[in-house]
Amino acid sequence: MSVNGETPATDRLPLNLAAGRDMVAIPGPSIIPERVLNAFARPMPDIYAGELVEVSNEILRRLPDLARTAGRGFITIGNGHAGWQMAISNTLNRGDRVLALESGFFAVVWGEQSAVSGVDVEVLPGTERDPVDPEALHDRLVADAQHEIKAVLVSHTDTSTSVRNDIASLREAIDRSGHPTLLMVDCIASMACEPYEMDAWGVDVTVAASQKGVMVPPGLAFVWAGPKALAAFEHANLRDGYFDWGPRLEPEVVYQHYAGTPPVSHLFALREAFAMMDEEGGLVARWERHHALAEAVWAAVDGWSTPDGIGFNIEAEAHRSWAVTSIQTGRIDAHELRRICLEGSGLTLGIGIGSLPDQSFRIGHMGYLNPTMLLGTIATIEATLIAMDAPIGGSGVAAAAAAIGSRLTDRVATDSS
Numbered sequence: 001m002s003v004n005g006e007t008p009a010t011d012r013l014p015l016n017l018a019a020g021r022d023m024v025a026i027p028g029p030s031i032i033p034e035r036v037l038n039a040f041a042r043p044m045p046d047i048y049a050g051e052l053v054e055v056s057n058e059i060l061r062r063l064p065d066l067a068r069t070a071g072r073g074f075i076t077i078g079n080g081h082a083g084w085q086m087a088i089s090n091t092l093n094r095g096d097r098v099l100a101l102e103s104g105f106f107a108v109v110w111g112e113q114s115a116v117s118g119v120d121v122e123v124l125p126g127t128e129r130d131p132v133d134p135e136a137l138h139d140r141l142v143a144d145a146q147h148e149i150k151a152v153l154v155s156h157t158d159t160s161t162s163v164r165n166d167i168a169s170l171r172e173a174i175d176r177s178g179h180p181t182l183l184m185v186d187c188i189a190s191m192a193c194e195p196y197e198m199d200a201w202g203v204d205v206t207v208a209a210s211q212k213g214v215m216v217p218p219g220l221a222f223v224w225a226g227p228k229a230l231a232a233f234e235h236a237n238l239r240d241g242y243f244d245w246g247p248r249l250e251p252e253v254v255y256q257h258y259a260g261t262p263p264v265s266h267l268f269a270l271r272e273a274f275a276m277m278d279e280e281g282g283l284v285a286r287w288e289r290h291h292a293l294a295e296a297v298w299a300a301v302d303g304w305s306t307p308d309g310i311g312f313n314i315e316a317e318a319h320r321s322w323a324v325t326s327i328q329t330g331r332i333d334a335h336e337l338r339r340i341c342l343e344g345s346g347l348t349l350g351i352g353i354g355s356l357p358d359q360s361f362r363i364g365h366m367g368y369l370n371p372t373m374l375l376g377t378i379a380t381i382e383a384t385l386i387a388m389d390a391p392i393g394g395s396g397v398a399a400a401a402a403a404i405g406s407r408l409t410d411r412v413a414t415d416s417s
């Protein structure tokens with residue numbers, strides 16, 4: 001109802017500021033570049049000859065470089081869970097024991113999935129706030145005198161806690177124990193975001209997926225196998241007719257690489273994503289960008305932090321992921337924070353996963369991301385904290401901008417006169 005042409009304040013809807021481009025800062029699926037999305041918009045080609053065959057060959061030729069291995073790379077249609085299944089079914093036998101190393105949610109769930117296939121799963125307990133302890137792994141393997149454990153499952157970055165595990169140290173612990181187990185690493189959150197050296201770190205199987213650092217919509221999983229994994233494949237009785245590496249190792253036609261019709265549109269999109277990675281300067285340049293962006297997030301969290309409010313889930317910087325940050329909110333209601341970010345500003349943040357879902361949230365900072373996008377996210381969170389009258393130690397925005405600024409100095413023209 002209007003009085004003299006004025007709408008009384010009590011009748012007004014909340015001011016709508018969210019009428020621009022939305023920002024999704026969840027830890028996957030990440031933002032997909034328009035170039036990659038546009039690559040989907042093509043008619044279907046011949047799948048037995050021509051460009052699609054060339055694209056598939058190029059992708060499969062390049063795949064080992066992504067994981068830094070001289071081993072074999074496989075692609076399956078599916079999400080990360082499909083990659084997990086391909087890894088397990090091609091290397092293990094019914095009744096084998098696997099040891100899932102807990103540092104959050106995902107390696108444990110990988111273990112639970114394997115159990116459905118007939119594998120005996122044991123969890124090496126860990127916390128939600130620390131990386132896996134290599135000594136605990138060492139001691140468990142030494143105790144396994146009969147070598148019943150056939151595979152160790154671990155997440156490189158666990159997206160739920162945002163911890164990054166030290167894979168080289170875990171390999172060293174395995175070697176020191178003299179145990180012959182396979183080491184299988186889930187790089188679904190970290191691939192193309194954080195340094196990863198499959199061969200140099202002695203990893204036998206690596207699993208990743210398309211929808212995070214690789215910048216392609218969900219639908220492709222990648223599995224890499226080193227020599228020990230390929231030897232295990234020879235006698236693995238969990239093999240099935242779909243994920244089987246057999247026909248994919250010596251395919252006569254592209255069709256066999258994918259156990260059927262190739263994921264045509266995804267392959268064109270993946271080629272475009274590879275081209276964008278090349279233009280950026282390759283993997284090392286990507287890792288450095290992710291590190292710089294992660295440092296800006298950490299600076300913001302440091303700036304906001306108070307004893308009863310915002311804080312890191314992973315305290316030690318060396319153990320923090322460069323792709324995702326899990327933030328504890330203390331007495332600030334994390335659901336409200338996320339709701340107001342979304343409804344008020346069009347920003348979607350990641351939910352808290354773990355024992356503090358009401359008091360934590362996550363920022364995904366992976367894939368196609370630059371300071372403009374990330375600083376917008378950080379500033380929106382700060383604006384929301386201000387709106388909620390939440391306790392904050394200081395400006396996270398200023399701290400994040402300073403962190404980014406310190407990385408831009410080599411772009412500043414110097415006066416040579």
Ligand SMILES: Cc1ncc(COP(=O)(O)O)c(C=O)c1O
Nearest residue numbers: 079080081106157158159188189
């Ligand atoms: C580390 C990690 N592993 C596995 C998965 C499961 O992948 P998907 O949901 O694609 O099956 C995820 C998903 O977020 C993940 O972050």
